[in-house]
Amino acid sequence: MNVPERLPVELGERSYDILVGEGLLALAGRHIAEVAGRRKVMIVTDETLAELHLASLQRSLESEGIAFEAFVVPAGEATKSFSHLEKLCERLLQAGVERKTPLIALGGGVVGDLTGFASAILLRGTPFIQIPTTLLAQVDSSVGGKTGINTAQGKNLVGSFHQPRLVLADTEVLTSLSRRELLAGYAEAVKYGLIDDPAFFTWLEGHGRRLIAGDPAARSHAILTSCASKARIVAADEREGGVRALLNLGHTFGHALEAECRYDGDLLHGEAVAIGMVLAFELSAQLGLCPAEDADRVRRHLAAVGLPTSFERLAQRSWTPEVLLEHMRKDKKVADGRMTLVLARGIGQAFLTQEVREEDILQLLAEEISQTAVIQS
Ligand code: NAD
Numbered sequence: 001m002n003v004p005e006r007l008p009v010e011l012g013e014r015s016y017d018i019l020v021g022e023g024l025l026a027l028a029g030r031h032i033a034e035v036a037g038r039r040k041v042m043i044v045t046d047e048t049l050a051e052l053h054l055a056s057l058q059r060s061l062e063s064e065g066i067a068f069e070a071f072v073v074p075a076g077e078a079t080k081s082f083s084h085l086e087k088l089c090e091r092l093l094q095a096g097v098e099r100k101t102p103l104i105a106l107g108g109g110v111v112g113d114l115t116g117f118a119s120a121i122l123l124r125g126t127p128f129i130q131i132p133t134t135l136l137a138q139v140d141s142s143v144g145g146k147t148g149i150n151t152a153q154g155k156n157l158v159g160s161f162h163q164p165r166l167v168l169a170d171t172e173v174l175t176s177l178s179r180r181e182l183l184a185g186y187a188e189a190v191k192y193g194l195i196d197d198p199a200f201f202t203w204l205e206g207h208g209r210r211l212i213a214g215d216p217a218a219r220s221h222a223i224l225t226s227c228a229s230k231a232r233i234v235a236a237d238e239r240e241g242g243v244r245a246l247l248n249l250g251h252t253f254g255h256a257l258e259a260e261c262r263y264d265g266d267l268l269h270g271e272a273v274a275i276g277m278v279l280a281f282e283l284s285a286q287l288g289l290c291p292a293e294d295a296d297r298v299r300r301h302l303a304a305v306g307l308p309t310s311f312e313r314l315a316q317r318s319w320t321p322e323v324l325l326e327h328m329r330k331d332k333k334v335a336d337g338r339m340t341l342v343l344a345r346g347i348g349q350a351f352l353t354q355e356v357r358e359e360d361i362l363q364l365l366a367e368e369i370s371q372t373a374v375i376q377s
Contacts, residue, residue: 005224009143009231011238014163018143018227022216024170025056028131029064035166036102036127040067042092044115045106046075049133052176057106057131069095073114076265080114080149082158088118102127102165108134108181109141109269113159116147120162130167134177135185135219136270138169139192139226144234144247154330155255161239169227171219182212183307184270187250187277189222192229194277194298195246198348200225201301208305245333246350249342250276256327257311260319267314274307283356283364284343294346311372321365325358 004021019031045054050072061068071091073079103126105115112130119128132142148159193201211218237244254276261267281298284290303309333340338354
């Protein structure tokens with residue numbers, strides 16, 4: 001394989017590197033030994049990855065003389081729950097996890113968030129290594145140290161900040177990912193362009209289809225650009241006191257849609273974020289903050305690559321604007337009872353605001369719902 005690209009995340013004594021490259025999984029053992037020595041590791045993965053890619057990781061650990069044990073959890077969002085967290089922690093404790101035992105998350109955002117949280121709380125913190133296997137996890141969730149689980153009240157409401165010691169993003173593992181999952185991850189890459197990198201958004205407009213079709217160079221470029229952007233934002237605000245909240249562009253709307261779908265697979269997280277970003281730009285345009293042309297560009301590009309940009313696919317659900325707003329009110333970013341939204345002054349010009357009136361949000365949601373009804377009739 002080519003030499004992997006190395007991107008530092010500068011967080012003082014919690015600094016770490018993100019490595020991005022093709023075929024990196026086969027060399028994981030060597031890179032893990034660099035940061036964690038050759039002590040025994042515990043791998044957490046899901047059923048899908050256990051079949052597809054676990055053996056490759058195990059071979060690379062064996063070749064470095066690193067002992068391991070693997071723990072397989074069910075695939076899917078429902079695994080990010082108290083009950084699965086409890087089971088996983090008990091299995092790891094029974095297997096003799098020690099304070100210095102590295103926990104390795106081999107999987108998408110679900111495995112990463114669950115394993116990271118277990119690693120944060122087991123023995124008050126064990127070393128944690130991320131090997132993200134979805135595009136979403138490679139461009140976003142594996143970097144930055146947010147870990148956690150969902151509850152009946154909403155997404156990611158229980159969790160902690162726990163930075164990994166290393167992130168290994170192998171672009172080759174993405175070849176086994178379904179197109180739908182790939183697109184969901186693509187939405188998070190688009191997010192970085194929309195937050196503060198208009199040149200990256202323009203690049204995605206020109207090269208996004210190549211990336212989706214499997215071009216390794218385009219994939220590497222998008223992963224590196226997204227991670228560099230996230231690393232910069234996280235280094236400036238590790239625990240989301242301010243600017244890091246920009247990474248939630250599209251998420252307040254998106255989480256409301258996900259909550260209403262009850263994480264039943266009808267709407268993937270990245271798909272919800274795609275619709276959420278369209279709504280955030282639409283609202284910005286309606287409030288006169290952002291040119292309508294920019295909001296159109298966002299919707300056009302996401303639709304052109306095949307992401308959902310409206311409620312069309314969810315039309316059989318009888319939503320009301322009030323129900324969705326109620327979910328938005330439960331968002332983690334609510335402060336002193338006021339909702340914080342990420343809006344935009346244009347592509348690459350996202351900002352945080354607590355000034356949006358609820359009636360404006362209700363009106364936007366009502367319009368989206370009624371347009372869906374028109375499409376359906
Ligand atoms: P996921 O982990 O559920 O993976 C999606 C599906 O793809 C699963 O069925 C999985 O088994 C399968 N899969 C994974 N890698 C594969 C591969 N290489 N080949 C074939 N199949 C593969 O979902 P996701 O989209 O990776 O992550 C979504 C989660 O990430 C959400 O829970 C979201 O809240 C979280 N997230 C966290 C952060 C953060 O900062 N911690 C940021 C964004 C999203």
